[in-house]
Amino acid sequence: MSKPTILHLGDDIKFNTELYASIKDLFTVIQPTLEERQRDAFLEALRTKKWGDFAGVMKPFWSTGGEMGRWDKELVPLLPASMKVYAAAGAGFDWADVDLFAERGILYCNGASASSEAVADMAIYHILSVFRNMQWTNMAARSLSTEQFLDAHHKSPYTSRNPQGHTLGIIGLGNIGYRIAVKANKGFDMRIIYYDPYPKSAEQEAAVGATRKETLEELLGESDCVLLAAPGTGGRILNATRISQIKKGGRIVNIARGGLVDTDAVADALESGHLQAVGLDVHEDEPNVNPRLAANRSASLTCHTAGGAIETNIGFERLSMENVRNVLTGQPPLTPVNKHMFKQ
Structure with missing residues (x-):
């Protein structure tokens, strides 16, 4: 069997390198370039299934990986039916319509506990x-x-x-x-x-x-x-x-x-x-x-630096990977946000 595909949005992993290696053993990891993450290019890639039927998305950093902008009613319907989880760094999720994720059966996980x-x-x-x-x-x-x-x-x-x-x-x-x-x-x-x-x-x-x-x-x-x-x-x-x-x-x-x-x-x-x-x-x-x-x-x-400690960055990175891994291997997510919105 081929391994499930996940997208890694943003910079290279900096801290939890051993965990990332284990993720790459379990999944085929595709890391779109900065150019591919721009809004128009990203939408076109989804329309043409450039990255195939990926099962999850992880965004390990709060400062990179969000170049495509809001995950909204224009973007979310273009996601493949195979997608099950999006796990992002950061506690806030005002840039993502997590209710639309839930309607599509996509679990959204944040990094709140790390910060x-x-x-x-x-x-x-x-x-x-x-x-x-x-x-x-x-x-x-x-x-x-x-x-x-x-x-x-x-x-x-x-x-x-x-x-x-x-x-x-x-x-x-x-x-x-x-x-x-x-x-x-x-x-x-x-x-x-x-x-x-x-x-x-x-x-x-x-x-x-x-x-x-x-x-x-x-x-x-x-x-x-x-x-x-x-x-x-x-x-x-x-x-x-x-x-x-x-x-x-x-x-x-x-x-x-x-x-x-x-x-x-x-x-x-x-x-x-x-x-x-x-x-x-x-x-x-x-x-x-x-x-x-x-x-x-x-x-x-202050300059939106409340969560700006090295421990936070390490935790954000780790949670983004662990949440994707858990959901796609049948384990409970660690920090689900929209689980209560799923239709039973």
């Missing part, structure tokens, strides 16, 4: 930053201005708060959201509330002192800091209206997807004094940052 620790750590950085005015004092120190240094030194403590005892409202308590809850509750003694359509078990909630809120509005009104850890497939969550529902002097942290937050509305709320501070690792129009926020000392900004 959970790194993203949670970055969330903690931003939580600490928005409570303790760290961006203000950072900008003042780097200004090399005696006036700005002394202004931050004397004035920032009057609006700086310890996170301890404050309420962290987490939107999306999946793998990453729950890890953030653990760190915030155990490390800072923060009260945890959350909004998620899929409740955690009573034991999981008790472990981090979490309480589930029935509505998003309820969470917004009770939170001292609203943190977004949702997957990014439901469109904008925090618009001007919802930001106004956050208690005055509240804070926002987003380590999920930039499109979840209206950054102009955030800038308005900062300038009006409704929000105390905001921490963003992700941005609406990456790599472009909202210029009003870039100039605002109450906005803590």
Whole structure:
């Protein structure tokens, strides 16, 4: 029997070379070139069955392999009926219509568990930053201005708060959201509330002192800091209206997807004094940052690097291969995203 074919999208394997060798023993691996991965060329290759009836796709890196753009109603119908699994690096999947995958019987797997620790750590950085005015004092120190240094030194403590005892409202308590809850509750003694359509078990909630809120509005009104850890497939969550529902002097942290937050509305709320501070690792129009926020000392900004640790990259690479291997050899997938969408 011939071996099943899988596509390897993106750069060469860098870390898990022994695992990759075992994958090549099990499957025929085709690695399309950068030119073949461009949208028009990729669509044409699918139409002409250039790579035959492949059974799976793996994208081991978040930064390469996605040159063809969105996997949508134009692309997904061109996939061969033989395809059973797509496994990609990264936690987010807003660039893929995973519901269309499910309709075709294609399991989509992400790399969320590999990035959970790194993203949670970055969330903690931003939580600490928005409570303790760290961006203000950072900008003042780097200004090399005696006036700005002394202004931050004397004035920032009057609006700086310890996170301890404050309420962290987490939107999306999946793998990453729950890890953030653990760190915030155990490390800072923060009260945890959350909004998620899929409740955690009573034991999981008790472990981090979490309480589930029935509505998003309820969470917004009770939170001292609203943190977004949702997957990014439901469109904008925090618009001007919802930001106004956050208690005055509240804070926002987003380590999920930039499109979840209206950054102009955030800038308005900062300038009006409704929000105390905001921490963003992700941005609406990456790599472009909202210029009003870039100039605002109450906005803590990073460059979509929450998951950017070497351990994350190793894990992304490994999971992409292991998920494809497992599905195509009849074993359970490790990180399925759309399994619940399959028709029984």
